[in-house]
Amino acid sequence: MKKYKVLFIAAIVALCAGLSSCVGDLNVTPIDPNITLPEDVLSSEDAYAQVLAKCYAALATSSSEGPDADPDIDGVDGGFGQYMRALFYMNELPTDEAVICWNDKTVANMHNMCWTSSDVFVTAMFSRIYYQIGLCNEFIRRANASGFQSANMTQMIAEARALRALSYYHAIDMYGNVPFALDTDPVGSTGPDQISRADLFTWMVSEINDFMGDLKPIGQNVYGRVDQGFAKMILAKLYLNAEVYTGTAKWNELATVCKEIINAYPSLESNYTWLFLADNYRCSEIIYAVQSDATNTRSYGTTTFIIKGSIVSGNADWQDFMGVDDGWGGLMITPEFINKFDDGDARKLFFDGGDFVNDETRHTFEIADYKSFTNGYTTYKFKNRTRDGGYGAAKNFPDTDLPVFRTADAYLMLAEAVLRGATTASSAEALTAYNAVHTRAGLSAVASIDLNDIIDERGRELYWECFRRSDLIRFNMLTTDTYIWSWKGGQQEGRSVDSHFNLLPIPASETNANSKLVQNAGY
């Protein structure tokens, strides 16, 4: 009997000793080879470069696992939620430049201009912008606190600040008064304060000027990373729309910064079409483009969406012409927009399907039915073909990079600044700038220009590059009856809509998650 008791007591002692260590098991760290704690992984400047690369890649891909898995943002299909695709939806679909005939969720509401605060695409854009701002904040926060102090680190921090500024530009442009989160805020779930559009404008101008000197001079950085040209373009965009954002115009500042950009990029690319091909990384006119690569950088957004969305499926010859192996169809252009082009304009890259279709499946010029895959011309501005007739490395995901800023835009902004009263550049400089863009398209130089020329030329030059919405607002054309196009406001003949559609709503999910946010008027 006694031996059992001894045995029993021994067992209890052993058990109690075991307990304390077992409770300690609850302190875990990830064991997945692909997942590490930041303090473990951030052990070199190269590791910081990898995190900075994420800030860039988040503009180009939808996830950290290639095109098909685990999107960065939730609540929307991964392809739809890709940054540049969301940007395209917001800035092209509500305008004369694009119609989409799809049935996906509320996408038709974009062109019809009847979106609501619970719209999934409006929400996706907002989420993308703040996901990007969060990534940049995280990089800046970690990099500032790191033990590595070097010119390289300083430059990387400035690049992250520049990318953050790009997203704040998108936020101020589309949403107005928005949440304001910086790297000094902790990661958590407390909603940031809302900043007024005017205050954000002021902060952005001073912020950009603050990090400007830490960026590489124009043209000095490697391809794929931003330099001072990129930061100056954001400044230019802010000045261009300052009157819309704050009520106070900044035409002089705009002209000045545009001249700085133009002087640093002496000439435009000789051939307009080369700017949108698989080897467009060769074009020095592109100040910054979001990358796309057949192997390394793949998504269902950026140029994959733009190119495949422009071809009706099942047409092998058309697909081959565009350099891809698949067509989704759906993206068309309003007849009113195409009518802005002269026949000799090299930028007039629209057709009815051309030799690739028979009469029955030929696209119509007019859009009688905006849900039809063949109502409205399509464009072949973007292609996965090279300038010498070759193809991108693969046909399923294009190599074509998507330009974010081009020098030609600075030329047109300079012209507009002067027409609107800037005194820091001359009328001659404005006309020269305008004609540089105009004649590159194979057209004759003009003797004089007015603001109507500017808005039309901006459309002709920059269509599908995600500026149209903002430009039409500045010219008071987006919601008014000054200019109407097919299916504006949801009817074929077009009609004006309420002016509150000049701003996108703060998503309802945001106003719920962050009670500090006040909704934009009209929503």
Add this chain to the structure above:
Amino acid sequence: MKRLMTMLLSIMVLSASSAFAQYVVKGVVVDAAGESVIGAAVLQQGTANGTQTGLDGEFTLTVPSASTVLEISFLGYQTVTVEAGKAARIVMQDDTKFLDEVVVVGYGTVKKSDMTGSVSAVKADQINKGVISSPSDLLKGKTAGVVITSGDGQPGSASTIRIRGGSSLNASNDPLIVIDGLPISNESIGGVSDQLSSINPSDIESFTVLKDASATAIYGSRASNGVIIITTKKGSIYTDSKIPKVSFDFTSSLSQNTKYVNVMTADEIREAMLAYAGAESAGYAALGSANTDWQKEIYQLAKSFDANLSLSGNFKIGNGKLPYRISGGYLNQEGVLKTSAMDRGTLSLNLNPTFLDNHLTVSLNGKGMMSNNHFANTGAIGQAVEYDPTQEIYDTTSNGMDGYRIWGTNGIANTQSTCNPVASLAQYAELAVAKRFIGNAQIDYKIHGFEDLRFNLNLGIDISSSNGTKDTPIGCEQSYHSQTQSGSGYHEDYSNFKKDETLEAYFNYNKTISKHTIDAMAGYSWQHFYKEADWLGVKKNTGETLQGAPSKSEYFLVSFFGRINYTYDNRYMITATLRNDGTSRFFNNKWGLFPSVALGWNIKNESFLVDSKAISKLKLRLSYGQTGQQDLNSGDYPTLAAYKTNLVGSYYQFGDQVIIPITPLGYNADLKWETTTTYNAGLDFGFLRDRITASVDVYYRKTTDLLNYTPVAAGSNLTNYLDANIGDLENKGIEVELNVIPLETKDWYWSIGFNGTYNENKILKLTTSDGPDYTGVATGGISGAVGNTIQRYMVGYPTNSFYVYEQIYREDGTPIMGAYVDRNGDGAITENDMYCYKKAAPDFTFGLNTTLTWKNWTLAASAHANVGNYMYDNMSSRYGLMSDLWTNNFVANRMQNATIANFTTAQYFSDYYIHNASFFKLDNVTLGYTFNFAKKYALNIFATVQNALVVTTYEGIDPEIFSGIDNNMYPRPRTYILGLKFNF
């Protein structure tokens, strides 16, 4: 039934002889009702000389004299001693102690009469067996409050089990499964659809379902959605035979698809195309001249067989006993969809030796499983619906691979078109080989000299692994249709490994002093869950590898728990439990404390009822308790700042250098336990010696601090959706269980079991502010266009409510395209006019089981019904658009009902597509006959029809779909089964 069971159980042959035999006793043993008792042991007292009674209750034994004392014993009866000379007719009385059934609960057992919680026990013998590959099917429709929705018709597909609705929103709603005392993880690994399928149903002795918090709280952290305790069959210490009891069964079956999606026939589509597009149209020109019923082409008559063999017995080792049971099973099952099949072998061993004068009991349980799962390309199901019936299967002019017809030009596939379903099946192969071992050793030691105290140690392990391959040939149609493959062909190897370890120990003290009984337990539990996965894809034509990253993950749970049961005079019972749970998933809020208390009043034992002949049982139960939830489906490190290395495709180039980005992941450091509080009141009745028994339970469950995957304030985190403890949810309901034995005579036995449940689920809170504009979280993805969802989590409505527009109809009842009710009256139809309309979950669920026995014949049936469940008919909404007859250069077949609505633009969000899917299903009907040979052997042969009848007004192929979205489901076939079962 009792007779039959008794006979099946009978195994005893006491072989003994006496050299001095002088007196031959012939007698019959009967019970109080006069029924013969079969298999009772008749023993010359104090010797090994004995025999057992035969089928008629008779026995013959030779003993020394007429005054020799015989001892007659049988499980469930009081032992009788009688002199041999007076043993002509022996009446055995019921052993009421035994009849007071013992029910397995968490960390111990409890007498049914002492139970205070809401617990349902189901003996496997009560269950009609069809072709059952998973234990969950056994439980279907058997108890109130448990809704089991079988996955689909795919062999081995997993069921969804919900006990009293779901208490969570984004965290797991699966109940905890405990097998032979070992809590297992319900997480399935790749290559195995159903984690439970590794348990051979024929090894199962009983289920216990713990429903209210008083019963479940002892499992604290993992019990918010109830607990199902599975006990497997074991060797019995009641048998003393050295000869093992052998049981063998074999079933063979044929399964057949009974219902097809109502799409147009070849002639109908020709007519429709003519009417819609015209004779000159390209669409009309594209039609072929064949009459192919594609759905018939992809389904087959599926054969299956299942064989099980078990041996059980009881070795004597010195003074100790070693009851054992060993069993093996093999199941080979074809699916009705061609190329789908599985086969599975199981092996199970139980050893339950006792040592040290029964002070030390050891239970060793081991279960092994190996299966081969052939997964078909289930995409063929939808392709068969949509494929043009005027086309041939083979058409070499289309230049498809292997002669299959494809849509496209010059052999280049039209990647937006429908794949040839027959080719999709033939040109895809996936095989997963899965293995699993579940084993535990339970050591129970009654302290010598202090026998009221027991110490119990349970060590368990659950290991599973699977290795699978997927293969599509180069240049086949489906490979062209994949954006990442572009016709390259594809081969993938994947592997999964999972290892869960458990250590549990507790003390139990049990003491009865006069009218006071106390049963106290205190224990500790440690669990470790580890898993890893890997896959590698290769494009066959170039050898290029596709992304694949090995992943590993683990978490720990540590708990301390205790329980006190106090009973006074078998009339008043109180149970209190407390569990403190720690999880490694919540780094900053690891611990959660979960209490429960329950009261029971055994009214029957009060003086005013104790002598009642009519009322044989009456008990009131009241309980309150809390359980926790930490299984949030978002990985094991949701509270840690972590960085993840990007995979190829998400790289970025700095100049010529390809950089592999590192992604900072979103996290919520404040995450804590979700808590469900349950109130339960129950009443148990028994009438006429329990010929009629019933239970009624009323419950209210409220979940607070919901683990909610919800939009997080923009700019505050590294993601836009985050797990956070935001929101409240409630479930309330009534459960009724009724068991009646209308007929019980010498030849007849008829039992009816009925259960019904009403459950109401509502979301009370979802976000911190719940503003009026907030339309909740979209869920319930549908097909037809990208990213569309049809359901919402919305405050004030049940989870998975449909979120739709209200359709306007013409006078003739047909819907007007795009015409919806302007519900907010702002003069425009916008998203703000959408509303919550109905939901997927049923209001009422019913189960019915009946068995009728006449002599050697048995007829049994089981059925279940749902009322108030609604379905979104995604088939009609996605295949209902007449304008898509010809679009994107291919012909797409349409539903026959498409011409009713005649929509030319998709109207996915119309409530026109939401239908009442209430149903009654006769799950199976079995007719069996038992042959008895030589009083020892029994052969039971039976025929069963499974999925025999469905009564519903829903027009789709099956009204029973858990998600409430009918979208190309793998159909559940009707199965015809012949089987035999042999015991000796």
